[in-house]
Amino acid sequence: MASNDSDPDLDRAEERIPAALKILVAGGFGAGKTTLVGAVSEIPPLTTEELMTEASLGVDDTSGVEQKTTTTVALDFGRITINADLVLYLFGTPGQQRFWFMWDELALGSLGAVVLADTRRLDTSFPAVDFFERREIPFVVAVNRFDGAHHYDAAEVREAMSLPPGIPVVMCDARSRASGKEVLSALVRHITESTAVPV
C-alpha cells in the first residue's frame, strides 16, 4: 500500500493500524456468551447489526428456484488488543435465532470458536458443535457451570456431545476473567496444534 509520493500522515496511519483476528463464541440461548465476551473484553461488549444470508429451507417457495434469505442479525462483540499490530475481536452468536448456524458469513475468516455448553441444557449446544465441525473450524467446548445445575465432568460432556477425542473440554465460569482467559488460551493452543503452519 506504500505510495510513491510520501505522505507523512498516511505513513503514520499505516504504522498505527493493526490487523484484526476474530474468534466466535457460540452456544445455546442464554448459555452465557455475552457474559464471557464481557469478562475478557477490554471494552464493554458492543452490539451491531449485520446482514446474513441463508439458503432457503423451502418455506414459502412456490417458484421451485432456490432462494437466499437475508436476515438482520444482532451480534455482540468485545475486543482484546494483542499488541500494536494485532487486535482480537470476540463475537457472540445470537442465541435467540434458531438458524444462526446457517450463516456462513459469521464463520468466514474466524480463527476458531468457543462453544459454551450450558449444563442445564447441554443439547442446546449441539448445533454449534455441528456447525464448526462441518466447516472444519477449530473449537473448544467450555462448560459454563450455572449454580444449582447438574455438574457434569469433562468426560460426561464429551460423551453426551459425542465430541471427537481431539476437542478440548474446559470447565468455566463465564463471569470470571481468569476463567475466560483459560478458555481462550485452550482454544489458541488447540488451534496451534491443529492448524498452524511453521513460522
Place this chain on the structure above:
Amino acid sequence: MGTPEGHQGGPGDAGPLVRPYVMTWGRERSDTVQLDMISVVIAVREDVDEIALEPEQLQILRICRRAQSVAEVAAHMDVPVAVIKVLLGDLIARGHLLARAPFKSKSPVSRDILQAVLDGIQRL
C-alpha cells in the same frame, strides 16, 4: 470537540440519527473497497476540512482517530454494518481513512501470530 477516545456515540449524541438510506446518499454499496466486519480503519489526518464533510462523516473520523474495526464504528454510530461500510468506503476513497483487511480464513495463521495472541490473552 470531545476526546478522541472518549467518543461513545450514545443516544442523543448526534441528535436523532439520519435514516440509513439518507446517510448513504442512496447508494447501497461501495465498489472501491471490500470491507469486512473486522477490517480496521483509522483516520489519516487529525485536521480535516470540516466544511467539505457531512456531520456524520466528521463524527466517524473522530471515532477513527484511534484504530477501530468496522463493527465498532457501526456500534458507536448506531447504524447497521452494511450502512457503515458505505460511509467508510466513501471516506476511504476520498483519502480520509485508511483500512486494513483482516486475516483471511483460508491462509493458516502462523505460529508466531498464535503465540502473540496467546501472550496477549495471558496478559489480560
